Amino acid sequence: MKILLVDDQPLLLMGFRLILEGEDDFEIVGEAANGVEALSQVAGLEPDVVLMDVRMPVMDGLEATRRIVASGAASKVIILTTFDLDEYAFEGLQAGASAFLLKNVAPEELVQAVRLVASGDAVVAPRVTQRLLERFVRIQPTREPSDGAEAGLTAREVEVVRALAEGLSNAEIATKFFLSEATVKTHVRRILTKLDLRDRVQVVVWAYESGVVVPGAE
Structure with missing residues (x-):
């Protein structure tokens, strides 16, 4: 390498x-x-x-x-x-x-x-992911919360997007949702294709900008 x-x-x-x-x-x-x-x-x-x-x-x-x-x-x-x-x-x-x-x-x-x-x-360094992105989002125009449907994402794909925004790895996402890592990778690939994004970090950026992830929300 x-x-x-x-x-x-x-x-x-x-x-x-x-x-x-x-x-x-x-x-x-x-x-x-x-x-x-x-x-x-x-x-x-x-x-x-x-x-x-x-x-x-x-x-x-x-x-x-x-x-x-x-x-x-x-x-x-x-x-x-x-x-x-x-x-x-x-x-x-x-x-x-x-x-x-x-x-x-x-x-x-x-x-x-x-x-x-x-x-x-x-x-994205997990311990700083949310603080970094939430800080940025707070200075942007207010966005309504979104369920990702307008982007064509399924409910499971939205769950994966939110897990990515938490800084979780494929293995951690698999454990959280009782899935295999191969299945998680398939979800991530489909998300990238649907959103026309380069990688999972771009997905996290999109999640905050689109309202799929809202700072301070549970």
């Missing part, structure tokens, strides 16, 4: 490299200190996963992420941020990032996140 590290802080780059190079199937193919360098290296190295800082000189991580996604590159982007309520984290997800993680993430969580994103099962 080819990984590109993008951050303007050398010590953080070193730390992430040490953690990820400890995995036999991971290869750090390059490092970049700003968004412009990241775009060049994505084009030349074709990494599977890009760990992308937000605040960098020359070009920030948000713009770099937008351009990577717009280019049609297969590389998946994981946004890294220092603060769990960072407004830029949500913008990163809207820009097309496949995941959002805090820079102080535990080594094993970082490794797991890279594997999940590379496999297509994008993640």
Whole structure:
């Protein structure tokens, strides 16, 4: 698995490299200190996963992420941020990032996140998912609660969408609803197709924006 590290802080780059190079199937193919360098290296190295800082000189991580996604590159982007309520984290997800993680993430969580994103099962740090999204939604125009019917979702699919918004993995969703993981994956694929979205993180964003998930609701 080819990984590109993008951050303007050398010590953080070193730390992430040490953690990820400890995995036999991971290869750090390059490092970049700003968004412009990241775009060049994505084009030349074709990494599977890009760990992308937000605040960098020359070009920030948000713009770099937008351009990577717009280019049609297969590389998946994981946004890294220092603060769990960072407004830029949500913008990163809207820009097309496949995941959002805090820079102080535990080594094993970082490794797991890279594997999940590379496999297509994008993640949002579970302990900050709802706070991040609810904070964003509160500054948006008020939306009426929705049952997802107008989007063509079944009742079960709406339950899966809400579980994704809780930050649950496929295995956790399977346990919650007494389903097999294969069935959960099938539901997720159908949801992505019906909503015409790229990955499960985009589903979570849609859930809050559409009213399927309402901040503060039980």
